[in-house]
Amino acid sequence: MVESIVVKNVSKSFKTKSGNVQALSDINLGIRDKEFVSILGTSGCGKSTLLRIIGGLETASEGEVLCHDSIVDGPGIDRGMVFQQYSLFPWMSVQKNIEFGLKQKKVERKKREMIAKEYIKLVGLKGFEDLFPKNLSGGMKQRVALARGLANNPEVLLLDEPFGALDMQTREVMQELLLGIWQSSPKTILMVTHDIEEAILLSNRVIIMSSHPGEIKEILDINLGNKRTFETRLTEEFLEYKRIASDVIRVETSKIL
Template identity: 50%
Template structure:
């Protein structure tokens, strides 16, 4: 069953001088219930643009996005978004940041705190409930952002290179954390990255984008078993997938440089 249907979605940007730049060629993509789908491609290929259209933060120039058969017209609580920058409210504590969306929805305070406590524990931030973003490391801020998105119980989690600003060790820990949450919660996840190892490790399916203007060049199943941990990244199966995707991305990066 499809959770998200992307049908012929294209995006053209127009400058103040009337110059047109096509960011996305028409894209067709089905995201199934409980999928963890990573979108992989070279920088500037339109991955984030597509994600923002699914989130309702941008409008497609043509085509449409359906969520459970209903056209997406704008942002909605059924889609949780996590960005590369942490986008936390600096004047709110960890607990208050996580409760923000719940308060906007009118949940009673006791229910807000209960849900916040559950996801604070899930992301390993117990004991930091009253800390403010400026008192946290980058990884802890991103854990807060993920907890905030999950607390609203979205149908689909949209993630735009959420670990891109983290150091390698923290990034690997965050990948395992997110995968553990997905294995437990079984949310549908659409995750944008340009990191090949990350795309394989997290996903049950990878969609590879071409160079700009982006289109889906290849879709590849990731038949690696669950639960997964860092040791899987050196397995023959993982390395075979990495070699194939590396060649796909290399070809697109070279095509982009030739333009």
């Protein structure tokens, strides 16, 4: 099986005024090509740190990350990232924000305008193309960030709570959208979320982390096939996965509270 991402013995500690914070401890993980993997875990357990290290935005204190057999030593266009804090360029319109990565990849103007328009429509922002981030709500900004990540079509997509700022209805529409995109053109996706159902519905595997230090506690294989729909959430198997994941998370949370 070809592996897109390999995380080898990765640890990370941050120096702070009140001493060292051990954010990650000896993380080992392989993500297969075109696999959808989600990470669940309590706040502060190191999910964003792990994603940022894979994205090349943060360096590991120990260990290494390989992306398609090359050592990650910085960001690259093979790995696209949608941040928890949907960092958009404030001086660019919605349209230009979404086109940005395509422009970097030297996609010609007409084509990138067309691709951006397609994703603007998909995330329900038609009519808002010319607005600037300061004129958008948090949820709208998050949808722009998601559209930008998807439009770039990187080999590996790293999503840090991509739906965190959305209301439940919009969130469900976006989950369906992502499910549809992944089913029609599978790509390697690593997504952090706090939503257990979202993780199970979308993923081939769900990783549950424990905190301080952040470690992988459990990895669940989600054998729900590749023809999932919203109805899948009502099946016995789905509810069983949800029960197992909730139990692990409850135990982990009770350890730190």
